[in-house]
Amino acid sequence: MQSLSDLTTLRLGGPAGRLVEATDAAAVVQEVHKADAAGEPVLVLGGGSNVVVADSGFEGTVVRVASTGIVTDRRSDGSVLLTVEAGENWDDVVAATVADGLGGLECLSGIPGRTGATPVQNVGAYGVEVATLLESVDLYDRATATVSRVPAADLGLGYRTSTLKGTDAGVVLRVRFVLPGGGASMPIAYAELARTLGVDPGTTVPAAVAREAVLDLRRGKGMVLDAADHDTWSVGSFFTNPVVDEAPDPEMPRWPVDGRVKLPAAWLIQHSGFAPGHPGPGGRVALSTRHVLALTNRGEGRTADLLALARTVRDGVRDRFGITLEPEPVLVGCRL
Template sequence: MGELLADYTTFRLGGPADQLLTHHDPDGWPDTVRAAGERPFILGGGSNILAADAGYRGTVIRMATRGITAHPVGTDTIEVTVQAGEPLSELVTYCVAEGLSGVEYLGGIPGTVGAAPVQNAGAYGQQIADHLTHVTAYDWTSRQLTHLDTDQCGFRYRSSRFKTEPGRWTILTVTLRLTRSRRAAPVAYSHLARALDVPLGARPPLAEAAAGVIADRRARGLTLPTTGPDVRQAGSIFMNPPVTAPQAAAVRAAGGPVHQDPDGVTRASAGWLLEHCGYTRGLHVEPGVACSSRRVLTLTARNGATASSVTAALQRMAGDVAQATGIELRHEPVLLHGPTMTA
């Protein structure tokens, strides 16, 4: 049998893959494609994956290419090309050190740069799509390399064509166009403004803003811990769900927050909905599975956890919210099982 997927996911769960290939060398991609054969599953940092206990009956390619290159394209505009296996946190650190604004609010988000466009990773009013110009990707349907410009990526709130066409694309590089500046983008979130002690719309120093984001995420349990009971997790387990006007009114009447996402869709807070249904920090939901000690929107794997028990917890929590409010929650982690995957 192959290597355990548990060794490559932050839940630390999952059986063996039939074949697990690690792609290190950007120039070696044709060799990786030949070794993979049929369409594989692509694994980045494993921070958004729940692999089945029985493993995966197929090939998994782990993207481990690293590297960041930059060149000017204008007086104060820099184009940065990043290898898919580069951790997103390392890209943020690099850009802040180089005085490049555009991704400073994405610090502390786990995973790789190649995975960021799939989910259109974002935080504090900034998302990866905002400054992305194009990606280089391999199309497993045509078996060809291609460049996809921003308008070809189908970006939406926490989604893209890479997510809605699962398995078709492997992102190899991501290119961003950033601005040379000592100042961060305007602060758009109230709690970040309070954390930085600046008014909304202010542009604090770049390094100060980036450090404030990390501190705020850590204080709210939004970073992956390295020790303690919450270390085995995949971050937020549900996306903030879209709601109808009557549902939004009901949530507001019950004291819950409602907001509009960048696409103009009205959404409720998934964390508030779970709390409204009786979920609390540290609550044991299924055998070996508990809400994080910091927030109910994060599930953690404890002793005795299995992928099946995590899946059962996801189903129970979503079912309780649907029964109580009529609002459907959609899970964030990709469920990897058999020869298929479920987003």
């Protein structure tokens, strides 16, 4: 049996009952439909960068999405419609657009995983979200066994969420983005990135310059995959930044969000007594030595170890601030 630890960025997870690789959208539909018709559980897996799989693995069919293809259509208004198959490596897509002189996606550089997962999570970083540029997705509806083009406006996109998250009712087959069409970055909205670039917030820079700055920042936090660096054996940020009605501490950093405030989960974790490198059971897992939001496998970890560390951190923050952190990755066969 194929161990799912070989297919996830955490390098954790037990065996798959059956693993199939689907190299185009039609094959994805065929394999999922076949498993559904047989009454088998189905796990649709892309790059394995945002999933925590139980040590017992997954007893059903794992469909690994490996479809590829990028189509660039320049439109009469100067914008560009970018159509990307779900199995394309996400950072390769970003790199290709920047190399092609197209800005828009550069702040999402270095994020692991495949393109089909980006609208599910409404992936975001450094002041830009997928929702900013998403036009539509092609979605396979498992209940009706049909494929339809679903506009971004119908996906309920919010902070690290969408109507696709937390359900396996639909499978993303391809994704479309509308890019501005020029070589400038999106306006630099994130203060840390603006400081790194030496510009005022709201300024644009060449997309290639912004991409390199984002990659440098992510590397410094252990957020760019490196097989030799255990700080990158993670799902990236394990907890989302909580959005609450009011900050429990007036000195706490925060950002306004639709009449509420978003709090930095990393700040909450560190001020609850968890420093970078804080170990979990037996030291087999730990918080990253560079970024407390990343829970990492130090090489000999198990999923049970990682979840125990996550519970310790979650409970510590709740005891200190009365706020319950929510996990960002999909939990398969396990829970906090």
